[in-house]
Amino acid sequence: MNLIVFDIDDTLTRSEYQHQLAYVHSMKAIGIEKIDQNWKRYTHHTDSYILKENYEDNFEHPFDLGLVADFESNMTQIIEGLDRVREIPGAGVMIDYLRKEKQYAIAFATGSFLKPAYLKLEQANLWFDTRLVAASNQFYSREEIVGDAIERAKEYYKCDHFDHIISVGDGIWDLKTAQNLGLQFIGVGLKNLKDFEDAGIQVHTEDWTDFDVGTAERVLGIKR
Numbered sequence: 087m088n089l090i091v092f093d094i095d096d097t098l099t100r101s102e103y104q105h106q107l108a109y110v111h112s113m114k115a116i117g118i119e120k121i122d123q124n125w126k127r128y129t130h131h132t133d134s135y136i137l138k139e140n141y142e143d144n145f146e147h148p149f150d151l152g153l154v155a156d157f158e159s160n161m162t163q164i165i166e167g168l169d170r171v172r173e174i175p176g177a178g179v180m181i182d183y184l185r186k187e188k189q190y191a192i193a194f195a196t197g198s199f200l201k202p203a204y205l206k207l208e209q210a211n212l213w214f215d216t217r218l219v220a221a222s223n224q225f226y227s228r229e230e231i232v233g234d235a236i237e238r239a240k241e242y243y244k245c246d247h248f249d250h251i252i253s254v255g256d257g258i259w260d261l262k263t264a265q266n267l268g269l270q271f272i273g274v275g276l277k278n279l280k281d282f283e284d285a286g287i288q289v290h291t292e293d294w295t296d297f298d299v300g301t302a303e304r305v306l307g308i309k310r
Contacts, residue, residue: 088308089191089248090184091235093255094203097274098177098194099210105198108164109133112157118144131259132197132222132231133158154223158199165202171209174274176294178212185213188299191243194219195235195253197228217242228263250308261285270306 095101106123113121118140128136137157138149165171184190194214196203200221207214220235232253240246253264254272258281264271273282273290282290288305291297302308 087189087191087243087245087248088250088252089193089236089239089243090252090254091193091195091232091239091269092181093253093257093260093274094194094196094206095198096174096256096277097254097260098174098181098212099171099206100174101171101206101210104165104168104171105161105202105206107168108161108202111164112160113137113140115160116141116153116157120144130197130227131257132226132228133199134222134224135226138226151224154199158201158223161199162201162205165205171206173210173212174293176297177210180294180297180299181213184299191239191245191248192218193235193239193242195228195232196221197231197259199223215242228259229266232263232267232269250306252306252308258282258285261287270308272302 092098095105110121120143121140125131125136128139134151134154141149181192185192198221200219200223203219203221204216218238220231220238222231225231225234236251251269252272253260253269254274255261256275256278258278261271261273261282271287273287276292279290289302
């Protein structure tokens with residue numbers, strides 16, 4: 087069995103605007119006024135790590151992951167009041183095709199906090215199971231999150247070993263995570279296309295409407 091691990095924001099859902107607005111407002115709500123919004127400069131591109139960095143830049147005591155529960159609830163409430171999150175075109179059809187026709191195991195690994203991630207998937211009408219969603223509530227690095235997603239998939243699908251594991255994401259940080267973990271990778275979207283091209287990735291798609299799974303499998307050397 088093969089496993090595909092999807093990032094969520096701007097990989098499956100058009101949610102960057104909603105996420106970033108809710109994230110920044112939630113930081114301000116707990117007293118963080120000085121916020122570095124140059125997201126690419128952070129060592130780890132996750133909600134938990136970026137919150138930790140900004141929290142400790144603003145206050146004189148260390149960040150505690152125990153603050154996440156209230157923070158993510160506030161984020162979720164804000165997102166619920168914004169324009170509904172939509173899917174990246176073709177995402178729902180692609181997930182269903184991979185699950186039902188290609189018999190792929192599916193998991194989700196997001197740098198987002200968990201409750202907002204659930205909401206975005208729900209609003210976009212995408213299939214998911216909460217047991218297959220790994221988020222940044224307990225982890226600072228994307229490598230830890232993707233590793234958690236893989237372990238969740240092993241338990242869910244009762245599979246001790248996957249023949250191939252493909253990570254899918256829209257950011258150069260997603261590619262670096264896949265490389266660090268020795269995973270194959272598919273890039274999505276145009277925002278980071280230049281970075282993807284410079285890194286020499288083999289498979290890229292603008293969205294999921296015309297994505298050909300068979301071609302991607304051949305390029306990546308995946309046997310069925």
